[in-house]
Amino acid sequence: MDQIQIGRFIAACRKEQGMTQAQLAEKMGVSDRAVSKWETGKNMPDSSIMLELCDELGITVNDLLNGRRITMDNYKETAEKTMLEMRAMKEQNDRMLLQTETLLGSVSVAFLLIMCVLAKYLPIQPWIQAVLIAVGLVQLIPCVYYALRIEQSAGYYKCSSCGESWIPQYSQVLFAPHFGRSRKMTCPHCGKRVYHKKVLTKD
Numbered sequence: 001m002d003q004i005q006i007g008r009f010i011a012a013c014r015k016e017q018g019m020t021q022a023q024l025a026e027k028m029g030v031s032d033r034a035v036s037k038w039e040t041g042k043n044m045p046d047s048s049i050m051l052e053l054c055d056e057l058g059i060t061v062n063d064l065l066n067g068r069r070i071t072m073d074n075y076k077e078t079a080e081k082t083m084l085e086m087r088a089m090k091e092q093n094d095r096m097l098l099q100t101e102t103l104l105g106s107v108s109v110a111f112l113l114i115m116c117v118l119a120k121y122l123p124i125q126p127w128i129q130a131v132l133i134a135v136g137l138v139q140l141i142p143c144v145y146y147a148l149r150i151e152q153s154a155g156y157y158k159c160s161s162c163g164e165s166w167i168p169q170y171s172q173v174l175f176a177p178h179f180g181r182s183r184k185m186t187c188p189h190c191g192k193r194v195y196h197k198k199v200l201t202k203d
């Protein structure tokens with residue numbers, strides 16, 4: 001996806017509609033700066049307002065994502081290309097999320113270890129030792145929550161029995177025995193309770 005081309009296209013369509021950046025910004029409920037960033041290719045419009053934006057510009061989302069008007073002749077080809085590119089973007093995004101999960105988990109566990117070491121070796125009173133360890137444990141809870149949230153929603157879990165990939169509920173992930181990112185869960189496709197591997201793509 002060529003953000004610069006998309007930006008130029010947004011600017012061209014806006015001018016066709018006889019709008020200034022400020023007018024478009026007001027209609028969309030965003031700042032002038034946001035519109036300027038779209039048009040210079042620094043930012044993509046948020047997916048939550050993309051439909052409305054396309055409406056204002058008199059184009060389709062497919063046109064927008066391709067940075068040009070799509071005619072019937074090249075519709076199928078560009079639609080497929082767009083789908084593939086969206087998929088690649090999602091995969092990249094999921095990969096980054098999973099890296100964030102690893103980082104978050106590592107930092108949080110390291111923090112707990114540091115608190116334990118300090119509690120053990122610093123010449124401090126027992127109640128301060130207890131506080132240090134408690135702080136180390138308490139910060140672990142939201143970190144584990146968010147890390148698991150990421151793991152649950154990024155990518156898919158692939159069943160080792162039937163090979164189907166699916167996205168489980170948070171509770172399924174939370175209570176599943178795991179080994180690294182592989183989790184033992186009941187597959188909704190074949191019904192077997194087996195290990196599922198984390199994968200980024202569905203196929």
Ligand SMILES: [Zn+2]
Pocket residue numbers: 159160161162163164187188189190191192
């Ligand atoms: Zn299965």
